[in-house]
Amino acid sequence: MTRLGSLLLLVALALPVAARAQDSLEISKQRELEETRRQARESRAMAQQLKGKETQALGQLHRTDRELSLTRNRLRNLLRRRQNLGQQLELTRTDLQMSIHSLTGARERLRHRLRSIYKVGPARDLEVLLSQQSFAQLLARWDFLLMVAEQDRQLMEEVRDRKVQVERPPARTSA
Template sequence: MGLLGAALAAAPVSLRAQQDTTRLLKDKIEQSQKRLEEIRQQRQQLRQAMQRLTHQVSTASEEIGNLEKQIGSSSSVVAELDVQIEASGEQVARTTARMLQTRDELTVRKTELHERLKEVYERGPLGPLQVLLSARSFSDLIDRYKYLHLVTLYDRMLVRQVGTLEGKLEEQRSELAGQLSRLQDLRGSKKQELSDLQSLRLQYRRRLSLYRTQRSKAREQEAQLAQDEAQLQNVIAELERARRESERRAGRSTSSSLTTGDLGKLAWPVDGRIIYQFGPERNGGTTINRDGIGIAASEGTPVKAVESGRVEFAGTQGLMGPTVIVSHGGGYYSAYLYLERVRVHVGERVARGQVIGAVGGASSRSGPHIEFQIHQPTAGGAPQPVDPVRWLRSHSGG
């Protein structure tokens, strides 16, 4: 009676601790999943920005910065997947342990039920009646009746427990299958992310190598351009010395077709927009000093002299290509660089608005354009380049 009462009084084993642990694991996975979605959204935005950069920027520096951010995002995705894989692995382990515990408990209950059924079968249908009839007194009869009632309750509880445990075991098997499937999916996602990350790193190294090569070439070109600019100034300085010597020998000064009174009045040598300004221009980690302005125009567009004068130079000037220098007298010169071809010759007199060449520069980094310069005299020294925009008419293209 005592053992039977204890069995009936015992409540089902509390799973509160296991449920709390499972809930914590689920919360951990859900929080990680939210972070994972945020990271993936950020990475998608970076990829879209990368596509825009590919079409919009002329150098690879911004693309490299974007790739670095993508690598960081992919590394974060892998880290979050590791968190979920670890948590899911713990879930699988705990579910497996609970399933084994349930199976062992089911085995015990089935054994008990089998023994009870065997006992009932051996006693036959009159067993309970014989127990009651063998009572020695009325109080003994009441005790025996209570005992039989408790036995009946215990048998019913045993049957229910077996059914409940069987359902619980099936539910745990289904839960375990889902967790294993999710774990497999997570591992597959991690494998893909690692592959993407490796691809990004390879792309980053290639892009960085290309960028360094381009930067090195750009620096070489800029150094060459600086030399060409200096050489052009030397050419103009030499032309000016020759002009002054000629005037000294002739004993008279020649008039100038270009004066400060022409500021803001000269026609443009070619119609187009300004793509770089006069003065220092910073490009990446280098700086080049522009002695003129860049005017973009279609290749082959006629280029005209801004004022009358004499052609003092008509030939190729380093990376600047075909170049024309016109002397306007009095130490004033205009220069036209990056031409496709020259249509005048040294010593030729040109009129204002006369075509002297055609737009070139297609192979330069700035694309088809010309560089237009104006050099004005200094007190006893070589002519110095000045901002041509001050001399040109107001122009919508500028």
């Protein structure tokens, strides 16, 4: 019995030590589990924060992309407008050169006509009309004088109109 008693005593003494070792292992595992849970919570919070930053960055990227697209459209429109204005400027310059040339020609014709009138002297219209020998000659001379007067009037108007056109400042083109 002594043997049995000592065995029992040994078992009785070993049981609390084994239970304590089991409790200690369980507490250690519990702490490890809590630490893992805490790290998981921190990782989820960090992931949520990074997801928010990603959403903001994507929003900014989309806004920048739209602004870039609008800027490119504006640039294309401005380049097209510049090209159109350049073409209009060339047409205006060509038209101005033609008007200046036409004005110069009309002035020259007018100078020649005035010189001819000066050389002949003052017109004696009544004398020309009354000195005719027949009524047909009178009508022919009358028609001729009217035609010359009309040509002179048209020439004067052409010179005046061309002069105004050449001297007028070019109209600002708005597109």
